[in-house]
Amino acid sequence: MNPPNFDSPLENLLALTADLRSPEGCPWDKEQTHLSVIPHLLEETYEVVDTIERGDDNHLKEELGDLLFQITFHSQLAKERGAFEFQDVANDVFQKLVFRHPHVYGTKEGINSGEQVLTQWDQLKQKEKEKKGNTDSDKSILAGIPKALPAIQRSEKIQSKVTKQGFDWPTVSGVFEKFQEEIKELDTELQTKGSLSSKKLPYDERVEDELGDLFFLLVNLSRKLSIDPETCLRRANEKFETRFRIVESFVEETGKTLKDYSLAELDQFWDKAKLQLKEETKKESR
Secondary structure (H helix, E strand, O other): OOOOOOOHHHHHHHOOOHHOOOOOOOOOHHHHOOOOOHHHHHHHHHHHHHHHHHHOOOHHHHHHHHHHHHHHHHHHHHHOOOOOHHHHHHHHHHHHHHHHOOHHHHHOOOOHHHHHHHHHHHHHHHHHHHOOOOOOOOOOOOOOOOOOOOOOHHHHHHHHHOOOOOOOOHHHHHHHHHHHHHHHHHHHHOOOOOOOOOOOOOHHHHHHHHHHHHHHHHHEEEEEEEOOHHHHHHHHHHHHHHHHHHHHHHHHOOOOHHHHHHHHHHHHHHHHHHHHHHHHHHHOOO
């Protein structure tokens, strides 16, 4: 068959997606389901995030296209079973965004900050549920938070929800004090499990529970400090990787391997890498 050749790039993409799923289409694409392509949807999403953080516009355009194809593909799967199609997806989100922005497309006034917009957003979401006659038996304010969200993101959403109901420490210091308290509880639990001088301790459910409390509190502390915890951790990963790659280059220059050096010697390379990056940052800021 010939590739689609409409005037609209979006029409071409939708037609191509249908072609891939047609009897004469691609064997692999014809085998896929909503569930089977979830890994690809997640991968494309993270690749978009990666290019945004790198400030790489050329690849961002490419990755957004890959993500858009995931949307057209899921829409095509739904169309084939008579559920909905791409136009329905686009129209639904259009209508929803118009409804949730009355301060832009309506006469509502008094919305002058991002915080006010978010408060109004939640109120309008609730109105939408009531209008649709949502009879879900789960009336909790935590209902609707996807279970499939990454743990850090889901934790942040849970804590944001309860905070709006006044269930939160009133100050940053309260969270920090609780964090120090949880550190002591973890330490107490560890003292009963064996020597902390061991290279690694065996799994223990109570230790996992205490460590989970710490992770949960760290997310809350991040929110209190106006820092996105996911972004914060990604940047920490990136910082470590950058420094470690420099350490690897230092070791390679000696003709040896990482295992040929003691931890103390590798720490010296680490400090040297930190100093090198610090000097490079100074030069860039001039």
